[in-house]
Amino acid sequence: VADPAELRVALFGTGFMGRTHSIAYAILPSFFPELPLVRRQVVVDVTEDLARRGAHQFGFAEWTTSWQEAIARSDIDIIDIVTPNDSHEPLANAALAAGKHVLCEKPLALTAAQARAMADQAKQSKGVAMVVFNYRRAPAVVEAKRLIESGAIGRVLTFRGLYLQDWAMPDGTPWSWRFSAERAGSGSLGDIGSHVLDIASFLVGDVVAVAAAAETFVPKRSLPGAAGHAAVDVDDCTIALLRFQGGAIGTLEASRFSHGRKNHLSFEISGTKGALSFNWERSNELNFYSAADSSNVQGFRTIVMGPANPGGDALWPIPGIGTGYIESQVFQVGEFVRAIVHGQEEGSSFAHGFKIQTVMEAIAAAAQNGAWTPVSTDETK
Numbered sequence: 037v038a039d040p041a042e043l044r045v046a047l048f049g050t051g052f053m054g055r056t057h058s059i060a061y062a063i064l065p066s067f068f069p070e071l072p073l074v075r076r077q078v079v080v081d082v083t084e085d086l087a088r089r090g091a092h093q094f095g096f097a098e099w100t101t102s103w104q105e106a107i108a109r110s111d112i113d114i115i116d117i118v119t120p121n122d123s124h125e126p127l128a129n130a131a132l133a134a135g136k137h138v139l140c141e142k143p144l145a146l147t148a149a150q151a152r153a154m155a156d157q158a159k160q161s162k163g164v165a166m167v168v169f170n171y172r173r174a175p176a177v178v179e180a181k182r183l184i185e186s187g188a189i190g191r192v193l194t195f196r197g198l199y200l201q202d203w204a205m206p207d208g209t210p211w212s213w214r215f216s217a218e219r220a221g222s223g224s225l226g227d228i229g230s231h232v233l234d235i236a237s238f239l240v241g242d243v244v245a246v247a248a249a250a251e252t253f254v255p256k257r258s259l260p261g262a263a264g265h266a267a268v269d270v271d272d273c274t275i276a277l278l279r280f281q282g283g284a285i286g287t288l289e290a291s292r293f294s295h296g297r298k299n300h301l302s303f304e305i306s307g308t309k310g311a312l313s314f315n316w317e318r319s320n321e322l323n324f325y326s327a328a329d330s331s332n333v334q335g336f337r338t339i340v341m342g343p344a345n346p347g348g349d350a351l352w353p354i355p356g357i358g359t360g361y362i363e364s365q366v367f368q369v370g371e372f373v374r375a376i377v378h379g380q381e382e383g384s385s386f387a388h389g390f391k392i393q394t395v396m397e398a399i400a401a402a403a404q405n406g407a408w409t410p411v412s413t414d415e416t417k
């Protein structure tokens with residue numbers, strides 16, 4: 037069992053997620069003082085300007101535009117990949133081949149075949165490899181799991197998962213890598229639907245078959261800062277029916293075209309004895325209905341997260357102070373560093389990332405062929 041007093045991270049990418057991961061490393065010791073410090077050593081981006089600005093803004097000691105140089109350094113323990121999806125596979129595989137620990141943003145890859153290659157590489161590497169599914173780390177989501185496992189809602193019958201946003205509505209949003217199959221793999225499905233599928237897998241179990249419909253509402257978009265347009269060849273919205281291993285059935289709706297919904301990652305799970313519901317826009321609240329309550333007081337109760345809930349001992353002294361997006365990334369990074377210390381991946385290994393990718397691929401195929409489609413159950417090597 038390794039017990040390094042200090043780890044050093046090279047961060048690849050200085051965009052939205054580069055920022056949140058950097059904050060998570062910086063404040064990790066105030067949440068988990070028992071874990072090794074993670075030094076923000078070197079930041080990598082494709083231009084000198086981006087890399088230099090990233091180092092300054094995110095508190096890294098050094099910057100470079102060469103990812104090869106960062107991976108080759110013997111003083112770097114962790115490679116954190118927060119780049120667009122098309123670079124996940126080459127960067128992660130090179131890092132794992134060099135024996136580094138790898139944290140990679142979701143979706144793990146562009147395709148299931150790529151994700152399988154990454155999971156195989158992770159199995160052969162001495163490094164710990166995890167894919168970021170930060171939303172499942174929210175105390176309310178972990179409390180939902182605890183309640184399900186304790187039998188509080190009985191056997192799960194149905195799952196309804198939504199991830200709705202409206203930033204891609206026609207007026208105003210220019211083309212970006214998120215609208216390109218070559219760079220993103222898929223649209224709403226991989227970008228936000230992957231989080232719902234992760235939560236479904238975490239709380240209900242494996243998805244074994246799917247049916248689906250998908251649509252691209254705006255087939256071309258203006259190029260940022262330039263004349264002309266580029267094609268959109270990914271889904272703007274995907275809706276799927278899900279069959280789970282244990283007999284439950286469910287739905288997934290992933291859309292960047294839902295007016296009024298900003299970051300509406302929500303689920304409702306009904307079982308034989310009760311139900312649970314959650315919406316990220318009220319991320320401190322878990323709603324729980326118990327059929328065991330006497331009928332005069334039956335109704336969903338709203339539990340406000342606090343020290344008695346999962347992860348609460350790392351948080352604030354009374355309930356209701358609140359946790360948000362950054363805390364979800366701190367919990368994610370904490371789990372990753374704990375896995376390095378203990379030498380094993382917990383919940384979201386690359387093998388899990390591959391499994392989610394196989395469900396997404398089955399959903400994309402089902403949307404094309406209009407038929408119920410089994411999810412491939414092939415294991416990695």
Ligand SMILES: NC(=O)c1ccc[n+]([C@@H]2O[C@H](COP(=O)([O-])OP(=O)(O)OC[C@H]3O[C@@H](n4cnc5c(N)ncnc54)[C@H](O)[C@@H]3O)[C@@H](O)[C@H]2O)c1
Nearest residue numbers: 048049050051052053080081082118119121123141142143
């Ligand atoms: N977990 C979440 O909640 C969440 C949220 C948003 C994005 N993401 C994921 O995070 C990843 C990054 O998304 P983002 O929103 O930060 O994107 P972004 O476009 O804001 O930033 C990406 C950065 O990576 C840089 N880059 C591109 N190729 C690179 C390379 N080879 N080496 C180093 N840097 C490179 C770009 O120049 C840019 O600075 C994506 O995989 C996305 O799906 C996850």
